Ligand code: C2E
Ligand code: MG
Ligand code: MG
């Protein structure tokens with residue numbers, strides 16, 4: 319495959335491969351170019367409430383490569399995370415998402431939506447992360463109360479007190495936090511209690527296994543009970559069928575994201591598909 323890809327030989331797309339310094343440098347320059355040439359785009363996946371009404375969206379990064387077509391984030395984000403490039407990418411994502419929020423604020427149909435943005439550990443652990451977020455919000459005029467940052471358990475392991483103080487600093491400005499892929503990491507319950515989180519996102523792996531024999535239903539119930547104890551909201555990821563939604567609802571989970579409600583869509587399509595129909 320890499321052979322047919324032409325000169326910019328894109329061997330770095332093979333995840334299983336040991337990356338050489340050279341290949342990483344090549345990815346880096348390709349991605350820098352992608353930013354400069356507007357090949358990156360955020361798609362938006364709807365998040366709905368118990369009634370199926372849109373309440374928010376998650377921004378998901380897409381790369382339209384001139385030769386390879388659309389490259390999914392799993393094929394370049396993990397590599398970008400190994401170096402400084404993730405900072406550049408992360409800042410682009412944040413800026414683009416905040417501009418989208420500002421844009422949505424102008425129309426009644428979208429003004430109340432929250433927007434969730436994925437933050438990589440390396441980006442979060444930058445010394446000036448809080449400042450970056452605050453400045454981006456000021457520059458774009460986005461409402462911080464509509465912005466939600468998605469972090470993962472893995473980033474919480476080190477530097478607990480710094481992590482918490484950064485979260486507190488952003489929270490004091492109205493920004494929310496969701497814990498992504500919850501249940502797949504290693505956060506201790508004692509630690510979880512100390513974090514100023516607004517929402518747990520039940521990992522789609524558990525949703526997927528809900529109807530099968532096994533422990534997934536019990537795990538989901540446990541997460542819901544935990545969220546209630548800690549006074550956090552919950553959203554289930556990867557809801558693909560009405561059966562899954564009904565099962566989740568019967569367990570007390572009332573916010574959903576997944577293909578059943580909508581795939582990630584470019585901004586114009588997101589508005590057309592999820593907002594205009596509701597308010598027409
Ligand atoms: P995530 O944050 O957990 O995002 C959810 C992923 O699940 C997305 O994949 C989404 O398209 C997919 N998904 C949503 N509903 C369903 C469903 O019903 N069934 C199935 N099978 N999948 C569903 P995507 O867009 O490929 O992103 C993968 C991961 O890449 C994300 O997982 C996130 O960790 C990372 N990512 C995406 N965009 C960004 C970004 O802007 N910055 C950073 N740091 N990471 C990002
Ligand atoms: Mg996410
Ligand atoms: Mg997730």
Ligand code: MG
Pocket residue numbers: 499522
């Ligand atoms: Mg995930």
